[in-house]
Amino acid sequence: MRLLLLSNSTLPGEPFLGWPREHLKTFLSGRRSIAFVPYAAVTFGFDDYLDMVAPVFEESGLRTIALHREKDPALALSGAEAIAVGGGNTFRLVRELYRHDLLRAIRRHVQEGAPYVGWSAGSNVACPTIMTTNDMPITEPPSFRAMHLVPFQINPHYTDVRPEGHGGETRDQRISEFLVMNPRMPVLGLREGSGLLMQDGAIELLGRDMRLFRHGQDHMEVAAGTRFHQDLREFTGSGAKS
């Protein structure tokens, strides 16, 4: 399986999918078509989302197949040589994926070799569940279970900033709560401008350092460029920092 799981699409002041553009080109090299899943969009339309995404993939020579325009999205998916799941609201995304019976279809297609690109909510749904999303639960999906293409949870848009004077939970506290309820599941905090490039269980951390959380352990900073196994062992390259 090949996956490119990005924390976020775009950094402030940059064009859409700006920072990961070169990673996308390399990752999708040789593919001619890509199925795009726009279902995470809430405050803008699926067609608007397509208009943002299609030119980016066209740059890499890929024709975009927008699944929301297809009568049988699962069938259309099977004809695409790659798949991209866009960010937005994770609850809406997973609800629509269930509605169109796409979770299993995407999983199978990726297992059969189609490269998977996700950003933000699109990275969340590649995980075992959506339980480490930052999104508001604005709509109710039939289940929190997601694609389980990786054996860990991603927290996208990870930040350790605490807004001054705010008594709400920090991100680290939220992740700690997740670990109490799910002690065997690690969480990878991906800062904005970072992502995971994964091939057959081997992962490379792109862009920025990440923070790795495991129940009962201090969190670990992992340097950008580090390579590791998806079971979170054999860290090499830039290596663990602390």
Next chain:
Amino acid sequence: MRLLLLSNSTLPGEPFLGWPREHLKTFLSGRRSIAFVPYAAVTFGFDDYLDMVAPVFEESGLRTIALHREKDPALALSGAEAIAVGGGNTFRLVRELYRHDLLRAIRRHVQEGAPYVGWSAGSNVACPTIMTTNDMPITEPPSFRAMHLVPFQINPHYTDVRPEGHGGETRDQRISEFLVMNPRMPVLGLREGSGLLMQDGAIELLGRDMRLFRHGQDHMEVAAGTRFHQDLREFTGSGAKS
């Protein structure tokens, strides 16, 4: 029905349930016992939570009945003259409320006259659904439906601060997304140190200004001290500010 719905329990540097202490005393005046629901606690124990809460209610002359210690929580609830639902993680809280079949029991008890106090997650579950919580969905409840004791959604810990350089959604954007998916449901953004005192549909805003969100309308700042009907009309007193 009488409800006291608080954004949060405690402001930084203050004792537990410090800012709402006087409101609690007035609200619970004349009651001798209060059922306490600690199920939102995740990183500390239910008994620890009880130890924090019981002295506060004792100050007001109330004996605390901790529902997590009762073999039949719904039965114990029916013998209590008031009810308090503590904050923590909303998903865990609502999951446990379903597990112990307490959602309907609490609703009925409040409809029959028992005053209801909630803070943070405890305010979320008084709403029609938990869809405007800020919490991470660390565990899966059987439903997002909650007690529907009020005809609107509360967003506790409301803030319009945007952490610098962070590309994630602001709170206003999250609430906007909720409104797109649920256009007929208003959202009351309760800043920390504020709350709603409600009696038979008449509400007084305590503590701080709140922000009211409705689909297709500009948000409205409502001044602390304003009185209004639960259907969000007849604003009087300090009144709407903008």
